[in-house]
Amino acid sequence: MDFDYDLFVIGGGSGGVRAARLTAMGGQKVALAEESRMGGTCVIRGCVPKKLMVYASEYPEAIEMAKQYGWDASSGSFDWSAFQSHLGSELTRLEGAYEGNAEKAGVTIYKQRARLADPHTVELADGTTKTAKHILIATGGRPVRPDMPGAEHGIVSDDLFDMPKLPGRMLIVGAGYIGCEFACIFNGLGVDVSMYIRKAQILRGFDDEARGHVADCMQQRGVTLHTGCAPTAIEKRGDKIWVKGSNGHEEEVDTLLWAIGRKPNTDGLGLEDLGVKFSRGGAIEVDEYGQTAVPSIYALGDVIGRVELTPVAIREAVAFHETVFKGNPTKMDYDLIPSATFTQPELASCGLTEEQAEEQEPSLVYATAFRPMQTAFAGGAERVLFKMIVSKETDKVLGAHIVGPSAAEMIQFVAVAMKMGATKADFDRTCAVHPSMAEEMVTMKDPVRVLA
Template sequence: MTFDYDLFVIGGGSGGVRAARLTAQDGHKVALAEESRMGGTCVIRGCVPKKLMVFASEFTPDFQMARNFGWDVESGGFHWERFRDHMHAELSRLEGLYEKNAEAAGVEILKTRAVLKDAHTVELADGSTKTAKHILIAAGGHPVTPPIENAELGIVSDDIFDLDKLPEKMLIVGGGYIGCEFAGVMNGLGVDVTMFIRKAQILRGFDDEARGHVADCMQARGIKIHTGCAPTAMEARDGKIWVKGSNGHEDTFDCLLWATGRKPNTRGLGLEEIGVELNRQGAIVVDEYGQSSVPSIFAIGDVIGKAELTPVAIREGVAFHRTVFGGEKTAMDYDLIATATFTQPEMGTVGLTEEEAEEQEPTLVYATAFRPMRQAFAGEDERVLFKMLVSKETNKVLGVHIVGPGAGEMIQFVAVALKMGATKDDFDRTCAVHPTMAEELVTLKEPVRELA
């Protein structure tokens, strides 16, 4: 059978574009359909604009820090509109680069929605069809809102980058990394921030001690966190949003942000109709090589619901290319994926949490919390946390968790060491770089506790 393309990709995010580019560079005929904007969640409505907002919000404590170091500083006011417009210009620039680089590699970009008609055919929004030997689903995910009356009064993370103005008072519902990151951002920009979270603590799934440390610091910075609390009623009142929580707390806010989770963009793609298996969360079920229950259809990124991180999607795209077009079956390696949570303070983590290590094997816990030189000199109380989990039997480092400035930068290189199988002795033999915060990683001498 003759096909229009060797590969048809649905989704123009980081993973889909990487797979398309690599395949086209090999001389194969590739098309990519994107119904929204090239760059996907990360570039257009996720990692990149969020990090730019983090940068903007960090100037507030920096102004005070500068004063404590002897500078005469007048911070003035933050101009949201000026920042927002500059941010969107940068996103448009990056979007253009994604499109330019893909086309330069030989990818045909179709700016339209595509849905599956059969194992080798997609239908475009204008009713035309295209055929391909292989189809790759890389359609990403989207934020969801809870089934509560008047939920439409709130916004989701996609909307926060387009606000006409900053609210004076904001409620964030959800204690995952998205909710916590935006709580820090908005607080840093001068917004009065309250959080409702259903669980007993923020950042479920992260190390308990580390997330507790983050929560304490967030509250010390003025963020009000209501645990064990979810909205039970909400309504519009005089241009604002009145909300009542399950703990009895009620208040009125200028803006409500739903940070209550994300779901894969699989609905309406025609997947189930042609036999592609989905799990209970709506994610595409794939084998270790990204292949779905329909042999010609593969999937990567948020639509498979594994590790929903941009670098993971890119590596899954590379693995797909090697497997299908490179003649080298390559499974994605999900072990020891480092992550950074751009809360304020920042958290970097790789490997097992203390709770996971305790269930796995006898473990030694090394930890320290202290005021770094910069904060101590400026008279600030916020402490950083360094934590290392070590196998009692093998001395291998099982996990590292850092909370503090630059945690994301540090954890990247810690991840390299752990991926190489580093032991605690390897860290101990490494000479410290002084004076730095990171030297604590090689000067942790005695365990603070032992997990049986």
Template sequence: MASFDYDLFVIGGGSGGVRAARLTALDGHRVGLAESSRMGGTCVIRGCVPKKLMVYASEYCESAGLAREYGWDMRVGAFDWGLFRDHLNGELDRLEETYTTNAEKAGVTIHKARARLTDPHSIELDDGTIVTARHILLALGGRPNVPDMTNAHLGIVSDDIFHLDALPRKMLIVGGGYIGCEFAGIFNGLGVEVQQFVRKAQILRGFDDEARGHVADCMTQRGITIHTGCSPTAIEERDGRIWVKGSNGHEDTFDTLLWATGRNPNTVDIGLEEVGVKLDRRGAVRVDDHLQTDVPSIFALGDCIGRVELTPVAIREAIAFHKTVFGGEPTKMDYDLIPSATFTQPEMGTVGLTEEEAEERGPTLVYATAFRPMQMAFAGGTERVLFKMLVDRDTDRVLGVHIVGPHAAEMIQFVAVALKMGATKADFDRTCAVHPTMAEEMVTLREPVRTLA
């Protein structure tokens, strides 16, 4: 039997890669891991975590205004971007150290190096070291996409946001996905004038049409200018600022241009195809139901396989991989009814089918309500929250739930548990409400607003 340096070698120190490495090392196996950037990966270092902290920062000005309506003598001063940024970087340093320490305590050997495959069992590190492994796990993550157009380099991507020297006065965000919309809300909340170019007719493609329309309306009411059906056609540097012309004829000059035009699997120049690992047209690693590539010794998970690009999914895939390869328990990842949230302002939480998907599936009852929550209504606010439930007309099973409003992400987590258990509309109906809350609307939706044939 061939002798290897490691039983498992993981390329990528993000959430999925680290989880697989730790679980395997804790079982007593020899595990190595290579990370060329920072331990923690996209989510921890330049994605979910710092973005959510920025969301919190951007909401305090509105909270102070709300507090005044409740009798507090509140005064809002200027936002100190430098103070916040430095504190944020300190927190990311702490999290990176935690990821590193936990992996090393479990027995993982960490190589701070870029890794490249040279054969189905061999990895070359960028210092020239060659290591071998019985199994290799690709946890390569993704990278922001920048359009191929003249002067595109004048823009920044989401990875760069957390290193800005100062807040821009005026900003253009190109892209209508969740990253673009989240940063639009963040910078608008921090006092930046924000415009958004969206190539499609509406933001948040792939989400429920009614829910994403509700989010768009609220974003517009909060002062964000959304240009739908619009892409940049020309970009120039003018007097230290960035002039942009859109396909709808709109042109303006900005301090910062942010490309939020999707992400690509980070599979370039890793040696994958040379050793027989096949990629799809997007460059994502092709894997089977057990996350195995076309090369039996090589597996892949997370954003680089392009299935469901969410951190909790990568972690669950890591657990499935560990059970399959090292636990003697072949396990498939369950991609059904995965809840998700977009930290737009307002927030949106969703699980299950959209109305459009449900209509294609068969007869569906649509329950929905939009209202001003008590906290906002008292302060004279006009923004409404949306609760929506899609129910199979024949079986009464709940097919999907969409919530737009404060704490939508927190609520959808527990709704997802009910849907995963197969909850019916009758189950929600016989559950007593918690009053006064927004969430009680989930159990007080009585009559459908429409029926889908």
């Protein structure tokens, strides 16, 4: 059978675009459909604009610190509209780069919604159909809202970058990395921020000691945390939103942000009718090579719900290309993936948490917390945390966790060592860079805890 394309990708995010480009550059005929903006969640409404907001929110503290270092400095006021305008221009530039690079590689782009009519046929929103030997679903995910009266008065993370003005007061419901990052961002921009947290602590799934350290720092910086609390009633009162929590707390805010999770974008794709299977959470089920229950259909990225990180989607795309188009069956390696949460301070991790290690094998925990030189000189009280979990039997480093400035930059290289199988002895025999925060990763000599 002759097909219009060797590969048709649905979704123009980082994973979908990488798979399309690699395949087209290999001489195959490739098309991609994207109903929104090229670049997907990460570039348009996620990692990139969020990180730029993180930078913006850090300047007031940096200016205050500059005073302690002898500079005559003042922060003045923050111009949200000016920042928004610059941000919009940058995202448009990046969107153009994604589209231009894909087209340069030979990818045909359809700027419209697509669905599957059969295992080899894609139907576009304008009614036209295209056939393909292989179809790749890379539609990502989206933030969810709760099913409760008044939920419509809140916004989700996708809406944050288009707010007409900064709120005076903001309530964030949810304490995963998205909720915590934006709590720190808006707190840094001068917004009065509070959070409703259903559990007893923020950042579920991260190392308990590390996330507790972040929570303490957030509160010291002025973010109010209501733990064990979920909204029970929401009303629009004039230009304010009134919210009552399950702990009896009530407040009126200018903006209510739902940060309670994300779900895969699979609605209306026609996958169920073709026999594609889904997990309980709605993610597309795939095998080790990204193949669904329908042999011609593959999926990757957030829509498969494995590790929802942009670099992971990109590597899954490379594995897909190697497997399907280069005859080199390649499985995605999900072991020891480093990650960073851009709270203030940052939390970066790789490998096992202390709690996971305790369940797995006898281990040693090394940790230190201290005021870094730059902060201490300026009279700041905030401490950084360095933590390492080591196998008692093999001396292999099982986990590393850093809380503090530039934690993400440091964990990237710690992860390289861990991926190579580094032991605690390897770290110990590495000479320190002094004076630096990172030297603590090679100077922690005695364990603070033994996990039996």
